[in-house]
Amino acid sequence: MNVPFYGHVRQYHNIQDEIDPNIQEVLESGQYVMGPMLKRFEREFAAYHGMQYAVGVGNGTDALWLAFQALGIGPGDECITTTNTFFATAEAIWIAGATAVFVDSDPRTNCIDPSKIEAAITPKTKALVPVHLYGQCADMKAIRKIADRHNLLVIEDDAQGIGARGDGFRIGELSDAVCTSFIIQKNLGCFGDGGAVVTNHEKVDRIVRKLRNHGSDKRSCHSAGYNSRLDDIHAAVLSAKLKHIDEWNALRRKWAARYSAGLRDAGSFTLPYETPGYYHVYHLYVIEMKNAEHRDPLLNFLNENGIDAKCHYPIAIHQQEGYPWGKDARIAGNVPNSERNAASCISLPMFPELTEDEVDQVIAKVLEWNRNAGVA
Numbered sequence: 446m447n448v449p450f451y452g453h454v455r456q457y458h459n460i461q462d463e464i465d466p467n468i469q470e471v472l473e474s475g476q477y478v479m480g481p482m483l484k485r486f487e488r489e490f491a492a493y494h495g496m497q498y499a500v501g502v503g504n505g506t507d508a509l510w511l512a513f514q515a516l517g518i519g520p521g522d523e524c525i526t527t528t529n530t531f532f533a534t535a536e537a538i539w540i541a542g543a544t545a546v547f548v549d550s551d552p553r554t555n556c557i558d559p560s561k562i563e564a565a566i567t568p569k570t571k572a573l574v575p576v577h578l579y580g581q582c583a584d585m586k587a588i589r590k591i592a593d594r595h596n597l598l599v600i601e602d603d604a605q606g607i608g609a610r611g612d613g614f615r616i617g618e619l620s621d622a623v624c625t626s627f628i629i630q631k632n633l634g635c636f637g638d639g640g641a642v643v644t645n646h647e648k649v650d651r652i653v654r655k656l657r658n659h660g661s662d663k664r665s666c667h668s669a670g671y672n673s674r675l676d677d678i679h680a681a682v683l684s685a686k687l688k689h690i691d692e693w694n695a696l697r698r699k700w701a702a703r704y705s706a707g708l709r710d711a712g713s714f715t716l717p718y719e720t721p722g723y724y725h726v727y728h729l730y731v732i733e734m735k736n737a738e739h740r741d742p743l744l745n746f747l748n749e750n751g752i753d754a755k756c757h758y759p760i761a762i763h764q765q766e767g768y769p770w771g772k773d774a775r776i777a778g779n780v781p782n783s784e785r786n787a788a789s790c791i792s793l794p795m796f797p798e799l800t801e802d803e804v805d806q807v808i809a810k811v812l813e814w815n816r817n818a819g820v821a
C-alpha cells in the first residue's frame with residue numbers, strides 16, 4: 446500500500462459540494478480581484494482568530510514582510526527568529542531590509558527557546574519573530590514578557606499553526622501581527638498561493654491593505670507599494686474550507702496520537718513533544734532520530750516502500766549556501782538544537798484524510814526498519 450504525504454484531492458472531493466458553488470459565485474460575479482468574496486473571507490478569517498482585522502495577500506512570505514513594513518521594521522533593524530524553520534521566515538526579514546538574528550530552538554518543541562533571546566538583543570533589535578513550527582505554538586507568554594521588557598514588536602509566523610492554541614493564550618493575543626500562508630500544503634490551503642495578515646492594530650491593517658494594492662487606498666492615488674493580493678477564487682476556496690479547519694485539525698491530532706501510540710516503544714527516535722496544556726495542530730508529524738546517521742537510511746527505506754516521508758527542514762537557514770546574508774545577519778551564540786533537528790528530522794505522512802490502514806502501514810514499516818537495523 447502506498448501512503449502519500451498530502452491529501453489535497455481527497456480533501457477537495459470530500460467538500461466539493463461546498464467549494465464548487467463558492468467558486469461559481471465568484472465566476473458569475475465577474476469580480477475576481479478585491480471583490481466581495483475576498484471581503485467576506487477576510488471578515489471570516491479575522492473572526493476565526495477573535496481579532497479585528499485580516500488582510501488577504503499573495504502568499505505567506507508577503508504577509509510577513511508587508512507586516513514588518515507596516516510596523517516600521519526595515520534597514521538597520523534586527524529581528525530575532527530561529528534557523529530551523531522554512532526559509533521564508535528569514536527571507537521575509539531580508540526582503541524588508543532588516544537583519545535576521547538566529548537564536549537556538551528548544552530541544553523538545555523545536556520552536557524558539559525564549560531563554561536564549563535576551564542574550565541576542567542589541568540596541569538595534571526591533572522585533573521577535575517566533576514560528577509556530579510543525580503546528581505547535583511557540584512559548585508566547587515568555588516571548589511577550591521579553592518583548593515588554595525590551596519594548597520590542599512581536600510578529601507571529603503562523604504559516605503552520607492555524608487553529609493551534611497555547612496554555613491560556615490564542616494565536617494573535619500576545620503579538621502585534623499574525624502572518625499566515627494558504628499555500629495548498631498548509632493546514633488551511635487554497636488552490637495555489639495565498640496568505641494573510643491578522644491584527645488588532647487598525648494601522649497595520651490599513652497600511653498592509655494599501656501596500657498590497659500598489660500603495661493605493663483611493664482610486665488613482667498611489668504611494669510606493671506592491672502588488673500582493675489574495676484572489677477572490679482563492680478566497681472562495683478558503684471560505685468553504687475555514688468551516689472545516691477545526692475538524693481537520695482534530696483529525697490531524699487523532700493520527701498523531703495513533704502514530705505516537707504505535708511508535709512509543711521504538712528506541713531509535715524521539716516522538717513529537719506536546720507542551721502540556723497546548724493544542725498542537727500537527728501541520729507536520731516530525732520524529733527525530735537519536736542517531737542522525739539513521740535518518741537517511743530510514744527515510745530511504747520508507748520511500749522505497751511507497752511511503753512518502755519527507756524532511757522538514759534538512760538544511761537550517763544559516764546552513765543554506767544561498768542565504769542572502771547581507772552584511773549583518775548572524776547566529777547569536779551557537780544553535781546546536783536547531784542543527785540537531787535539521788540533521789535528524791523525518792516527517793511522516795500527515796493530513797486529515799489519512800486512513801487507519803495507512804497510518805498503521807507507516808507504523809509497521811518504521812518498526813520493520815528498526816528491527817532490520819537492530820535499533821528497535
Ligand SMILES: *Cc1c(COP(=O)(O)O)cnc(C)c1O
Pocket residue numbers: 504505506507530531533534576602604605626627628638639640
Ligand atoms: C510556508 C511557510 C512560509 C511562507 O509561505 P508562502 O505562502 O510559501 O510564501 C513562511 N513561514 C513558514 C514557517 C512556512 O511554513
